[in-house]
Amino acid sequence: MKILIVEDDDRFANVLERAIGEAGWTSERARDGLEGEHLMRTGNGDAVVLDLGLPGRGGLDLLRRLRAKGSTLPVLVLTARDGVDDRIAGLDAGADDYVVKPCALSEVLARLRALLRRGGGTGPVLRYADVELDPARGVATRAGQRLPLRPREYALLEFFLRHPEDVLTRDRIYEHVWEHDFDGLSNVLEVYVRYLRTKLEVLGSRLIHTVRGRGYALRREEEPS
Numbered sequence: 239m240k241i242l243i244v245e246d247d248d249r250f251a252n253v254l255e256r257a258i259g260e261a262g263w264t265s266e267r268a269r270d271g272l273e274g275e276h277l278m279r280t281g282n283g284d285a286v287v288l289d290l291g292l293p294g295r296g297g298l299d300l301l302r303r304l305r306a307k308g309s310t311l312p313v314l315v316l317t318a319r320d321g322v323d324d325r326i327a328g329l330d331a332g333a334d335d336y337v338v339k340p341c342a343l344s345e346v347l348a349r350l351r352a353l354l355r356r357g358g359g360t361g362p363v364l365r366y367a368d369v370e371l372d373p374a375r376g377v378a379t380r381a382g383q384r385l386p387l388r389p390r391e392y393a394l395l396e397f398f399l400r401h402p403e404d405v406l407t408r409d410r411i412y413e414h415v416w417e418h419d420f421d422g423l424s425n426v427l428e429v430y431v432r433y434l435r436t437k438l439e440v441l442g443s444r445l446i447h448t449v450r451g452r453g454y455a456l457r458r459e460e461e462p463s
C-alpha cells in the first residue's frame with residue numbers, strides 16, 4: 239500500500255511518514271498544493287492524507303478538482319480547522335474521512351486502514367461515457383450490457399476508469415495492473431489493451447486511445463494531433 243501525503247508541516251509529515259513506514263506501507267509526500275495536485279494524479283497512491291491549509295492551492299480545491307475528474311482515490315483530510323462548517327465543506331468536497339489536528343498518529347493510521355479496506359474490491363461504481371464498473375460486484379458493463387472480461391482485462395479497465403482522461407504510461411499501468419508479475423520487455427500490455435478494446439468496441443466507439451510515445455488514455459475522442 240502506498241500513501242500519498244500532502245502536507246506543508248515538515249515535522250508532522252516526517253512523523254507521519256515514519257509511522258506509515260512502521261505500518262508496512264510506503265509513502266510519498268508533496269509540500270504544497272501544486273506539488274500535491276501532481277502527486278495525487280501521478281503518484282500511484284492507494285490513499286491520500288491531505289492537509290487543507292496549503293501554500294499554492296488549498297486542500298479543498300485539490301479535492302474538488304480530483305473528484306471532478308471522477309477519481310475515487312480514498313482521501314483522508316487532516317486539518318487544524320475544527321469548525322463544523324470546515325468539516326462539512328471537506329466532506330462535501332469529496333473527503334472520505336476527516337481528522338482534526340492535533341490528533342494521535344494511531345488514530346490517523348486506524349482511519350487509513352479503514353479507508354484502504356473500503357478501497358480494493360468495494361467503493362462506488364466507476365463510470366465513464368457508457369461504461370460502468372462496480373468494484374463491489376466485480377461486474378463491468380457497456381451500454382448496459384455485461385462485458386465478458388477476464389481478470390486481467392477487468393483490472394486494466396478498472397485502472398483506466400480510476401484515471402479517466404489521464405495519459406497513463408506503460409510503466410504506470412504495468413506497476414498497477416501487473417505489479418511485479420510481468421516481463422518488462424514483452425508486449426503483454428499491448429495484447430491486453432487489444433483484447434479490452436475488442437470487447438468494448440463491440441458495444442460502441444473507441445474509448446481507449448493510444449497516445450503515441452506516451453501510453454494510453456481513456457477518453458471519448460481522439461485528441462486532435
Ligand code: CA
Pocket residue numbers: 245246247289290291292
Ligand atoms: Ca498546513
